[in-house]
Amino acid sequence: MASIKDVAKLAGVSVTTVSRVMNNRGYIGSKTRKNVESAMKELDYQPNQIARALLKNQSHVIGVIIPNLSHPFFAELMSWIEQYASSQNYKLLVCNSLHEAEKELNYIKMLRQNRVDGIIMCSHTLEIEAxxxxxxxxxxxxxxxxxxxxxxxxxxxxxxxxxxxxxIDQGCNKLLHISGPLHYDLLANRRSDAFQITCMKNNIAYETIEGAHVKATFEENWDFIQQNIADKLSQVDGIFCSNDIFAYTLYEYAKSVGIKVPEQLKIVGYDYHSFTRMLQTPKLTTIKQPIKEIGNALASSLIDQIENGVHDNGSNTILAVELIKGETT
Amino acid sequence: MASIKDVAKLAGVSVTTVSRVMNNRGYIGSKTRKNVESAMKELDYQPNQIARALLKNQSHVIGVIIPNLSHPFFAELMSWIEQYASSQNYKLLVCNSLHEAEKELNYIKMLRQNRVDGIIMCSHTLEIEAxxxxxxxxxxxxxxxxxxxxxxxxxxxxxxxxxxxxxIDQGCNKLLHISGPLHYDLLANRRSDAFQITCMKNNIAYETIEGAHVKATFEENWDFIQQNIADKLSQVDGIFCSNDIFAYTLYEYAKSVGIKVPEQLKIVGYDYHSFTRMLQTPKLTTIKQPIKEIGNALASSLIDQIENGVHDNGSNTILAVELIKGETT
Structure with a gap:
């Protein structure tokens, strides 16, 4: 690839002059400017953003660590983050942690060594100190x-x-909740807190079963249901699942053992990502996360920190959710 | 972040000595090595990979341009590319072209300016010269x-x-094919060629309708079907769709107008990505693309070029597909 030296040579000027033309700095005669510009064009010269990053100590690169791109929630989230970041002239380095703590740690190290301007953390397998x-x-x-x-x-x-x-409004009075993993203090666990408190307030019998880390396949969820939930299905009349893929698997499992949804068992999911929106049979009753707004907020909050420094707690953002009524309740 | 100068100062040695320790070059006494290493640890020093990239003219960064990360095929493909690249110590810059030629062109320019080592092109909205x-x-x-x-x-x-x-084996004799966009000479168009030639060989009446660029939503596909296909549905008994999301939408549309699948109309899709594998009703009959192998081959072919230079045509790779028999035929 042509260097700034090649441009200077072809235009018959010094490297400093080329640099001045590029940065619009200092006095440059119009003939010289034309010569430099046509040399840049002829050589298809592209300014070296790595050299610029080193000089300015700003790479305009953001690292994003997510559990797995092939999960529809994270694929969609990532797509929105990329679109927002790109509109602000930032590029994204993408890292799949696969829920492995060691991978997550190595990615953080790699991103620091590559002098990214900041990191969006959507994977949380490490302790907070890390x-x-x-x-x-x-x-x-x-x-x-x-x-x-x-x-x-x-x-x-x-x-x-x-x-x-x-x-409860639909008449359920024996409820089950399948949570996410409760070990790390994730904010998603507030869904479980709300479930328990709402059941207690309404004098409803309830139980919570701790789910495993986000499963992305039907088969893994099916195995989990067989091992941990199958025996309880006939004893409850409503289940709140902390993600849609689990809710869908549960619907199919109930159907396979002759339990009618929603007549005998009502199911509510969580997410409303591309899979859920595409799925027509059944249309799931679920809680819609505003994925586009979350992606935009993650990117804009980080860029704000990068450009204007760290803020205090005031810059947290909590985005509104919505109940989508489908056919499983 | 601590610099190499800070490490040298704390260890009481020169920058050259620190660099020798890091690169295991030249003679270093064991006491000096220990001093430098403990200074690096104390300051949490991370070698600057950007400086190294500039020096060695190799960034270990690969750019990937895809149409849209939120499409399940590309999300899964990207996930495999990232996993392979990461195992070879390469990082990925990800770009969503959204099928817009101008965006694609800008991304290529941006990737060159950022001195990526190479580009994986999965979006094709430009003419070949670009x-x-x-x-x-x-x-x-x-x-x-x-x-x-x-x-x-x-x-x-x-x-x-x-x-x-x-x-044809299932008894169809009036076939319809919904292709992808035929304007660019994409290899996916070979599916349509094979459709036509196979119909001709077997003396089967056929028609091809040109589909739009990969649609990712049910609603867009539904509108396309209403406008372009609805009238023909009762005149054919088998449809080959060039992607699964379209095949699924078509299945739901046929159901909605009282056409029974597979009794009156048989449908075959293409892809077998995470959406299709998750979907239980119906299990689609489809052609399975080996997405993991495609992702690995894209990454390994590019890394081979980066590290060993450009090859001739011999390095193209065509990966085997497979018919998955579901419930729509």
Whole structure:
């Protein structure tokens, strides 16, 4: 690829002159400018953004660590983050942690060594200290990492409340909740808190079963249901699942053992991502996360930190959720 | 972030000595090595990979341009590309072209300015000259760009043949094919060629309708069907769709107008991505693209070019497809 030296040589000027033309700095005669510009065009010269990044100590690159791109929620989230970042002239390095702590740690190290301007953390398999030591602008999705690291979340508590109240309104009185993993203090666990509190307030019998980390396949969910939930299905009349793929698997499982949804069993999911929107049979009753708004908020919050410095807790953002009534309740 | 100068200062040595320790070059006494290493640890020093990239003229960054990450095929493909690249110590810059030629062109320019080592092109909205002028290692997915640019493709012709023969074997004799866009000479068009030739060989009445660019939503496909296909549905008994999301929409549309699948109308799709694998009602009959193998081949072919130079045409890869028999035939 042509270098700035090649341009200078062809135009018959110094490298400093080429640099001045590119940056519109200092006095340059119109003939010289024309010569330099036509040399740049002839050589198809592209300014070296890596050299610029080194010089200005700003790479305009953002790292995003997610559990897995092939999960429809994260694919869609990533797509919105990329579109927002690109509109602000930032590029994205994408990392799949696959829910492995070691991979997540290595990605953080790699991103620091590559001098990204900041990191969007959507994977959370490490203890909080690991994130506090990163020493770069960070924004977190759905987890509180520290008072100096802003987070973006959907309104998980309201989501859990909407789902549970909806099941109760539809006449359920023996409820089950399949949560996400409860070990890390994820904000998604507020869905479970809301479920329990809403059941208690309404004097409804309830149970919570801790789900595994986001499963992306039908088969893994099916196995989990067989091992942990199958025996309980006939004893409950409403189930709130903390994600749509699980809710869909549960619907198919109930159907396979002759339990009618929604007549005998009502099911509410969570997410309303591209899979759910595409699915017609059944149309799931679910809680809609505003995925586009979450992606935009993650990107804009991080870019704001990069360009204007770290804020205090005031910059957390909680985005509203919505009940989508489908055919499973 | 700590610099190499800070490390040298704390360890009481010169920058050259720190650099020697890091690169294991020249003689370093064991006490000096220990001092430098403990200074690096104390300051949490991370070597600057951007400086290294500039020096070595290799960034270990690959650019990937895809139409849209939120489409399940590309999300899954991207996930496999990232996993392979990461295992070889390469990072990915991801770009959503959204099928817009101007965006695609800007991304190519941006990737060159950021000195990526090479580009994986999965979006094809430009004329071929635009790719030939890139002057970087490129590998293309499903499109022949030039004899010096390798491509990776699934065996589209065999896929089209398998789908069409399957419909004929199941007793269909009035066939319809919904292709992708035929304007660019994409390898996916070999599916349509195979459809036509197989119909002709078997003396089967057929028609091809040109579909629009990969639609990712049910609603857009539904509108397309209403406008372009609805009138023909009762006149055919088998339809080969060039993607699964379209096939699923068509199945739902046929159901809504009282046409029974597979009794009155048989449908075959193409892709077998995460959406199709998840979908239980119906299980689609489709042609399986080996998405993991395609992702691995794209990444390994590009890395091979980056590290060992450009090859001739011999390095194209065509990967085998497979008929998955579901409930729609």
């Amino acid at each position: 994130y506090q030591n990163v020493n770069l602008p960070i924004v977190s999705f759905d987890r509180v990492l520290s008072s100096s690291i802003p987070y973006i979340a959907n309104d998980n508590y309201t989501g859990g409340e909407l789902a549970t109240n909806h099941l | 790719y030939q002028n890139v002057n970087l290692p490129i590998v293309s997915f499903d499109r022949v760009l030039s004899s010096s640019i390798p491509y990776i493709a699934n065996d589209n012709y065999t896929g089209g043949e398998l789908a069409t023969n399957h419909l």
